[in-house]
Amino acid sequence: MFEHLMNFVNQMGFWSIGLPQLIMLAISGILMYLAIVKGFEPLLLLPISFGAMLANLPNSGLLLAPVIEMINGEPVFHEAGGLYYWISKGIKLEIFPPLIFLGIGAMTDFGPLLSNPKTFLLGAAAQLGVFAAFIFAVALGFTFKEAASIGIIGGADGPTAIYLTSKLAPHLLGPIAVAAYSYMALVPLIQPPIMKLLTTEEERKVVMEPPKPASRRVKILFPIIIMILSILVVPPTAPLIAMLMGGNLMRESGVVDRLTKMASNELINIVTFFLGTAVGITMAAETFLRLQTIFIIILGVIAFGMSTAGGVLMGKLMYKFTGGKVNPLIGSAGVSAVPMAARVSHNVGLEYNKHNYLLMHAMGPNVAGVIGSAIAAGILLAIFK
Amino acid sequence: MFWERIIEGFLILIVGMGGVLLTLFIYYLIMEAINKGEKFLIEYQKQKAERAKLAASKSSGCEMDDELIVVITAAISTAIEKKVIVRKIRFIKSQPVSPWSAIGRMNLISSHNIQKHQ
Numbered sequence: 001m002f003e004h005l006m007n008f009v010n011q012m013g014f015w016s017i018g019l020p021q022l023i024m025l026a027i028s029g030i031l032m033y034l035a036i037v038k039g040f041e042p043l044l045l046l047p048i049s050f051g052a053m054l055a056n057l058p059n060s061g062l063l064l065a066p067v068i069e070m071i072n073g074e075p076v077f078h079e080a081g082g083l084y085y086w087i088s089k090g091i092k093l094e095i096f097p098p099l100i101f102l103g104i105g106a107m108t109d110f111g112p113l114l115s116n117p118k119t120f121l122l123g124a125a126a127q128l129g130v131f132a133a134f135i136f137a138v139a140l141g142f143t144f145k146e147a148a149s150i151g152i153i154g155g156a157d158g159p160t161a162i163y164l165t166s167k168l169a170p171h172l173l174g175p176i177a178v179a180a181y182s183y184m185a186l187v188p189l190i191q192p193p194i195m196k197l198l199t200t201e202e203e204r205k206v207v208m209e210p211p212k213p214a215s216r217r218v219k220i221l222f223p224i225i226i227m228i229l230s231i232l233v234v235p236p237t238a239p240l241i242a243m244l245m246g247g248n249l250m251r252e253s254g255v256v257d258r259l260t261k262m263a264s265n266e267l268i269n270i271v272t273f274f275l276g277t278a279v280g281i282t283m284a285a286e287t288f289l290r291l292q293t294i295f296i297i298i299l300g301v302i303a304f305g306m307s308t309a310g311g312v313l314m315g316k317l318m319y320k321f322t323g324g325k326v327n328p329l330i331g332s333a334g335v336s337a338v339p340m341a342a343r344v345s346h347n348v349g350l351e352y353n354k355h356n357y358l359l360m361h362a363m364g365p366n367v368a369g370v371i372g373s374a375i376a377a378g379i380l381l382a383i384f385k
Numbered sequence: 386m387f388w389e390r391i392i393e394g395f396l397i398l399i400v401g402m403g404g405v406l407l408t409l410f411i412y413y414l415i416m417e418a419i420n421k422g423e424k425f426l427i428e429y430q431k432q433k434a435e436r437a438k439l440a441a442s443k444s445s446g447c448e449m450d451d452e453l454i455v456v457i458t459a460a461i462s463t464a465i466e467k468k469v470i471v472r473k474i475r476f477i478k479s480q481p482v483s484p485w486s487a488i489g490r491m492n493l494i495s496s497h498n499i500q501k502h503q
Binding site: 113114115117118120121123124125127128130131132134135138139144147214215217218221222225226229230233234368371372375376379380383 | 387390391393394395397398400401402404405406408409410411412413415416417419420423427
């Protein structure tokens, strides 16, 4: 009787919990607070913080590897393995981020980009932060692969950041995902000062002509062409671009409503929860509480700032070349935090001209940024893999 | 060692950023070309529809010759054995009908034979 009682007491987590775990539980609590009370990217920050909490509760066995013995060539499971050992395979086997992209493709209207294809250039210029942060990370002593994973935070695209990091620097997955999603939520605070610093009042007041809507035929051709070209030019980006464009083709074809609804609702919701918690569970105290994490948080904000600056500067260039027909403020939307970055461009524009509606113009570079960050990730993978 | 890494990093920056810019610039050119093609196609279809409309209005009687009108009037006059004045001639396109509908319609018409008054 006493022996059973002692076994029960000894397996309790209280005896294994230390100060690092308590600090991580506090950090998870803060992230949860930001998600629930402040509404910072709650769809991902809440599952991530929940996963981080699970990761720092000792003896849970959630990440235990299975014990398998081969008997006569057949695998025999002695231990099935922890729940998150298996769920984390969704990241390691590159399944979750592409599935999220399928849902994003099914939800995204590329119409504003197609009616004004010039905005592709803004989406490209806004990837400057990815490569600028890469240089800073190299200077701080990170390896090239780690620096590439940190740099992709500047793409402001969570699934792309997770996809690239899981391939190049999986040990940094937790801090990079947290930085990426935290800064995406902080876009309304990070971007406006940079936008105002780089533009004149006259430029901010520019009213853009309403674009002509793209036809259904163009909307259907677009995902097919972009998928073929992207995979031919940057093959490593295939899983992301293929799923993004596949989802969009389903949406624009208009003949598979059930599949479109499935991808943009049930599928993306389920995968978002598992992706978030699987990322959070990598945030164990021993891997997260390091000086590296602080560097990543600082480099993340540099990446975001430089990406915003890159987009705005390209916007200024287009303003000059078009004789003042393009408002440079829409350049900042080239970071792919959809639709937050486009809303920021719109709101800053409204501050200077109450009748200036930039939202739909800003959606063009915004969705171009999604393609741009996937291409940037593909190029980094092609260089370092 | 440090500067070597930084220089290599800058090369990667140039290759990476250049690659992204070039790729998206190509997409811009392609989509611009597709938009132009689409505009041309829409314009062509519009013109084609207008031409077809014009042709239809021509064939609908505006330019029917007098001889044909006389023949049609004579045929009607003979059939109903009365003097008639033809005010309007309209061409009714034959529409594909099922055999069942055709037989039903024939029965209906034959049950309402015109009474000839002597």
